[in-house]
Amino acid sequence: MEGRNRLPISAINVWRMHGLIELIIFGILLCIELVVSLIWDWPIWIFGLLLIIFILYIPLCYVFFPKLRWKQFFYEIKNDEIDIQDGLLIIKHTLIPIVKIQKIYISQGPILKKLDLANVTINTAASEETIPAIPYKTAQGIRKYISQLVTVADENE
Amino acid sequence: MKMSNFKRLHIVSVLSEFLKGIRRVILPAIIAYYIGGKSEQAFFEFEYSKLIIIVCLGISILYGLYRYYTFKYKIEKNGIHIKKGIFIKSDTYISKEKIKSFERSRAVIPRIFGLEQMRIKVEGIEDNNPMINLIAISREEAMNIQGELFEDSLKHSVKKSELPPASISLSKKSIFLSALTSNNLIPACITVIVIYYQFNAYLNERIGVPTIELLKDSSLVSIFSWISVVILSAWVLSIVQTIIRFGSFSLSLSDGRINITQGIFEKKEMMIKIEDIRAIKIEENIFRQLFGFACIYLESSSGTEGKAGVSTILHPFLKVNDIPLFLHSFSLPSPSLIPMHKLPSISKYRYVVRNTIIGCAIGITLAVFLQCKISLILPFVILYFFWGYLSYKDAAYGFFDSHFLLRYRHLHKKTIIFNRKHIETIYFYQSNMQRRSKVLSIKLTILSNISKKKFKLADISDAHKKIIHDWYRKK
Numbered sequence: 348m349e350g351r352n353r354l355p356i357s358a359i360n361v362w363r364m365h366g367l368i369e370l371i372i373f374g375i376l377l378c379i380e381l382v383v384s385l386i387w388d389w390p391i392w393i394f395g396l397l398l399i400i401f402i403l404y405i406p407l408c409y410v411f412f413p414k415l416r417w418k419q420f421f422y423e424i425k426n427d428e429i430d431i432q433d434g435l436l437i438i439k440h441t442l443i444p445i446v447k448i449q450k451i452y453i454s455q456g457p458i459l460k461k462l463d464l465a466n467v468t469i470n471t472a473a474s475e476e477t478i479p480a481i482p483y484k485t486a487q488g489i490r491k492y493i494s495q496l497v498t499v500a501d502e503n504e
Numbered sequence: 505m506k507m508s509n510f511k512r513l514h515i516v517s518v519l520s521e522f523l524k525g526i527r528r529v530i531l532p533a534i535i536a537y538y539i540g541g542k543s544e545q546a547f548f549e550f551e552y553s554k555l556i557i558i559v560c561l562g563i564s565i566l567y568g569l570y571r572y573y574t575f576k577y578k579i580e581k582n583g584i585h586i587k588k589g590i591f592i593k594s595d596t597y598i599s600k601e602k603i604k605s606f607e608r609s610r611a612v613i614p615r616i617f618g619l620e621q622m623r624i625k626v627e628g629i630e631d632n633n634p635m636i637n638l639i640a641i642s643r644e645e646a647m648n649i650q651g652e653l654f655e656d657s658l659k660h661s662v663k664k665s666e667l668p669p670a671s672i673s674l675s676k677k678s679i680f681l682s683a684l685t686s687n688n689l690i691p692a693c694i695t696v697i698v699i700y701y702q703f704n705a706y707l708n709e710r711i712g713v714p715t716i717e718l719l720k721d722s723s724l725v726s727i728f729s730w731i732s733v734v735i736l737s738a739w740v741l742s743i744v745q746t747i748i749r750f751g752s753f754s755l756s757l758s759d760g761r762i763n764i765t766q767g768i769f770e771k772k773e774m775m776i777k778i779e780d781i782r783a784i785k786i787e788e789n790i791f792r793q794l795f796g797f798a799c800i801y802l803e804s805s806s807g808t809e810g811k812a813g814v815s816t817i818l819h820p821f822l823k824v825n826d827i828p829l830f831l832h833s834f835s836l837p838s839p840s841l842i843p844m845h846k847l848p849s850i851s852k853y854r855y856v857v858r859n860t861i862i863g864c865a866i867g868i869t870l871a872v873f874l875q876c877k878i879s880l881i882l883p884f885v886i887l888y889f890f891w892g893y894l895s896y897k898d899a900a901y902g903f904f905d906s907h908f909l910l911r912y913r914h915l916h917k918k919t920i921i922f923n924r925k926h927i928e929t930i931y932f933y934q935s936n937m938q939r940r941s942k943v944l945s946i947k948l949t950i951l952s953n954i955s956k957k958k959f960k961l962a963d964i965s966d967a968h969k970k971i972i973h974d975w976y977r978k979k
Contacts, residue, residue: 427977440932440969442976447928473928473949473956 351421357462358420358480359413364458366408373401422478424489426496429469431476446500447471451493453486469493510576510587514640516617518568521639523613525564529557577638579652584624586636598636602626603653604780604805608646609772622646624653654775671756672830674821679750682821685791687799687916688742689735696738724880750820757834762802762818776816780804782926782950783957784836785815786827786919793917796824800831803952814953837921842909844902850941851963855896856889863888901946901964903975910948912961920959926950930976932969942966 381394416435423430429448431441450470459465465486467478478489533553570590578585583599603626610620620643624636638649674682700707708714714730751768757778764774783803792798800822801815822830828838847855866888867881874880900911906924911917927948934944947960 434933437933437935440934442930442932442973444976471928471949472951476929 351423354417354420354422354478354480355464355482356417357464359417361458361462361464361480362413362416363409366413369408370401370405373404377401420479424493424496427500429476429493431478441476443469443471443474443476445493445496448493448497451490451497453483453490455483510578510585511645512576513572513638514617514619514642515572516614516619517640518565518572520611520614520621521568521571522561522564525561528564529560533557571639577636579649584636584649584653598626600653605774605776606650606654607772607774608650609767609770611770614640615771618642620646622649671754672819673754674750674819678821679747679753681797682750682799683743683746685789685795685797685821686742686746687787687789688745689739690915692738692742692745693735695741696734700734746820750817753820755819762834764816764818766817774816776802776804778835781836782922782952783959784818784831784921786824786839786921787916788824788918789916792821797821798824798827800827803950803957805951805953816953837907837923839909839911839919839921842902842904842907842921844900844909844911845965845968847896847899847963848943848965851899851943852893852896854941854943854963855899856892859888859892859895860885863891899961899963901961901968903972906978908948908972908975910946910959910961912959922948922950922959924976924978927976928956930972934966938963938966944969946972 377394377397380397383389384391384394412435416433419432419434419438421430421432427445429441429443429445431443433439433441448469448471452468452470453465454468455465459480462480463483464480465483467481467486467489469476469478478486481489571588574590575588576586580597583597584603586594586596586598588594603624605625607623607625608620609623614620617640619640622638622641624638626636638646641649704714714726748768750766752771753764753766755765756763760778762776762778764772764776766772781802781804785801785803786798787801788798799820800818802818803815818834819830828840831838863884863886864881867884868878870876870884871878871880895913898911898913898917900909902909908922908924908927909919910922911919928951929949931947931949932944933947938944941963942965943963944966945960945962946964947958949956949958951957
């Protein structure tokens with residue numbers, strides 16, 4: 348478990364599917380905006396602007412962002428802390444001491460279930476961090492391993 | 505004195521609830537009366553509002569009676585036992601170890617009957633409600649409860665301080681100066697602006713205050729004159745609020761706990777264990793910084809204020825030079841012990857440019873919204889430019905032994921001191937532009953008064969990232 352770990356390549360597919368769902372929702376809202384603009388005579392440039400943003404967003408959320416996020420995401424589980432690096436345009440590096448961990452749980456939505464992946468969420472008293480889209484068996488292993496580290500840390504305290 | 509039977513709150517708790525109900529409806533009632541206007545139709549609308557007000561007050565009385573009859577408590581050997589509810593009865597036992605702090609307050613009406621309110625802060629009980637609220641109990645009972653629940657838990661959990669007990673009272677002059685320079689100015693300004701916006705027509709008829717339409721067509725000099733009147737009114741309001749809140753302020757340290765007493769009409773007594781303190785915040789607002797004064801807050805896991813995330817004021821008005829001695833006398837870490845690193849020079853341009861862009865955006869938005877001349881942008885650009893520069897100048901960070909210090913300026917200058925073991929998580933953020941400038945942002949989270957609090961400093965040197973990381977990993 349020690350050493351820097353990357354997410355599996357299938358995480359890119361998960362994020363692409365999330366991106367697709369976002370685009371569908373955005374598209375529906377765009378259609379509603381067009382209908383409302385026509386009914387209530389709103390300026391058409393608002394629809395035009397949103398359409399341009401929508402068209403530019405398609406390659407970003409379906410192609411570039413998932414790959415970029417996968418490249419930049421790392422997690423490392425050490426004896427005394429968990430290190431998570433995540434982010435797209437701004438890289439976020441999170442340090443969570445093992446002694447601060449209060450809860451660890453695994454969650455799996457329908458997309459993750461289909462690909463046999465899961466999210467591992469780590470809670471402290473003041474924050475919540477997630478290691479997304481890792482193989483389900485690995486997620487169970489990580490949860491067990493971190494729980495053991497937390498127990499050892501509590502005993503040492 | 506051991507209490508063996510379940511007790512109810514005093515019948516005056518019904519009156520307290522009724523008075524709370526009046527406080528809740530009084531502002532909407534005034535607005536309904538004036539916004540309704542003077543026409544017959546409006547009079548009918550106000551009649552409708554009167555009905556709603558009567559119903560609200562009726563509900564307050566009924567709720568007060570319901571609580572009087574259903575809420576019972578009993579102090580037992582190792583904790584407090586609470587029963588409440590009619591249809592859904594709840595029976596809760598809270599052990600002494602879970603009790604973190606308490607606050608006693610005496611508002612005007614309960615004080616007439618020799619009663620007070622006691623709020624007991626408990627670690628995570630049902631519904632995430634951390635407070636047990638004993639609304640109307642006698643002073644003797646409050647002292648007994650404090651003795652039974654709190655004094656014993658302190659003996660078991662806290663090492664006695666090696667320093668002699670400390671005690672400080674604020675003089676009337678200090679309280680007045682604190683009121684003159686308090687942070688309440690901005691909320692008071694917002695209150696005055698809202699009142700003006702709602703009643704500008706009425707105020708124009710009665711005392712000649714210009715309406716919003718008149719102001720829009722006025723010169724910049726007129727606009728700024730009226731803005732000054734608003735700020736002055738807000739300042740007077742904030743002075744009165746602060747004096748009422750901090751009158752007779754006193755503070756003492758004994759047996760590992762800090763006791764704070766404050767208030768004129770509603771006297772509050774609060775107690776915080778030193779071991780529950782998560783961070784110390786020293787805040788210098790714009791006025792106080794000019795004269796070398798500051799306010800000290802505590803971020804504690806127990807907290808004493810009713811709302812989540814609200815800090816407790818340890819000292820409302822203190823000279824900056826006296827802070828190290830004051831903190832030392834209360835066994836708290838001082839910023840003078842921690843060597844500070846300033847931000848690298850490249851951060852100066854980032855702070856100034858970032859703030860100037862914000863100033864431009866605000867100026868342009870206001871000019872378009874108020875349909876004023878574009879020259880309105882200029883004061884905002886200049887203001888935000890200097891604000892950016894001051895923010896860079898005041899920013900600093902450092903650590904020594906087990907303490908970490910962060911200093912930054914948003915509106916006020918804030919210095920926060922954390923203990924390593926109380927920092928829940930550390931985040932480092934770096935964008936592409938920051939990577940090129942070899943800087944990054946740091947954020948720390950702590951638990952404060954049942955909610956999380958985040959403290960962020962932008963554009964520190966990225967060479968210090970590993971050093972801070974290694975410091976955080978130390979036991």
